[in-house]
Amino acid sequence: MADHIQSSGVSWQSHVKRLTSSFINFVFPPVCAHCKKPGAMLCAECLAKVSWLVEPVCSHCGRVVTHPMSRCPACLRHPLFPLQQVRGATLFTEPIPDMIHQMKYNSCFALAEPLAGLMVEAWPRWQMPVNFVIGVPLHPDREKKRGYNQSDLLVHYFCKRLNLAEKPGVLRRVRNTPPQVGLNAIERQRNVVHAFQADDTSVAGKDVLLVDDVCTTGNTLKAAAQALLVAGANSVFGYCLARAV
Ligand SMILES: [Zn+2]
Numbered sequence: 001m002a003d004h005i006q007s008s009g010v011s012w013q014s015h016v017k018r019l020t021s022s023f024i025n026f027v028f029p030p031v032c033a034h035c036k037k038p039g040a041m042l043c044a045e046c047l048a049k050v051s052w053l054v055e056p057v058c059s060h061c062g063r064v065v066t067h068p069m070s071r072c073p074a075c076l077r078h079p080l081f082p083l084q085q086v087r088g089a090t091l092f093t094e095p096i097p098d099m100i101h102q103m104k105y106n107s108c109f110a111l112a113e114p115l116a117g118l119m120v121e122a123w124p125r126w127q128m129p130v131n132f133v134i135g136v137p138l139h140p141d142r143e144k145k146r147g148y149n150q151s152d153l154l155v156h157y158f159c160k161r162l163n164l165a166e167k168p169g170v171l172r173r174v175r176n177t178p179p180q181v182g183l184n185a186i187e188r189q190r191n192v193v194h195a196f197q198a199d200d201t202s203v204a205g206k207d208v209l210l211v212d213d214v215c216t217t218g219n220t221l222k223a224a225a226q227a228l229l230v231a232g233a234n235s236v237f238g239y240c241l242a243r244a245v
């Protein structure tokens with residue numbers, strides 16, 4: 001009986017949610033964030049242009065390589081240790097950079113749902129053995145200014161679709177570092193060192209998946225992983241929407 005009442009409640013709520021969403025779509029039809037064609041925030045034509053990250057990739061950092069290898073030349077120069085491995089759903093080629101820009105800087109936070117959908121679609125190719133998923137945090141000042149953290153939104157929709165556990169708030173950004181864009185590899189590494197702190201009671205002994213929108217050198221993921229391991233995490237993996245190569 002309780003099950004029956006619960007399932008009726010869920011079905012009633014989702015019915016209202018569907019009606020509300022249809023009404024909003026009728027009054028404000030969505031347009032594609034990249035080509036501006038009406039219909040969907042990521043239209044079928046732009047979706048068809050997405051370049052997926054596929055094998056062969058470096059088994060450590062997920063960069064595209066010509067043949068399978070455990071450490072690519074970039075990893076040998078700048079190891080991503082202590083991260084176990086990093087993977088991405090797509091390559092950082094159009095329409096993805098524009099979509100990410102719209103999501104981060106033009107208040108198009110609703111794009112997080114279709115973009116997380118790309119991460120869901122690619123997950124069977126890369127899935128990693130983790131206990132829970134967290135987004136790379138923004139410093140509170142930057143999150144307040146933007147109004148949201150795009151990585152947390154990606155995590156939310158990604159976990160919801162795959163029924164994975166998310167743990168917002170266990171990792172904090174304690175230094176407000178300048179954006180990584182425009183810095184070289186060494187500057188990027190210096191910029192984010194000691195920028196994060198993790199809650200040891202939540203992460204001790206756990207295998208954690210860290211999610212970010214873009215991974216370029218991997219230094220942000222690396223600094224965040226370091227903080228999680230200092231707090232006692234067993235292992236840390238990285239997964240991003242787009243792998244820059
Ligand atoms: Zn489009």
Ligand SMILES: [Zn+2]
Binds near residue numbers: 062071072
């Ligand atoms: Zn590599």
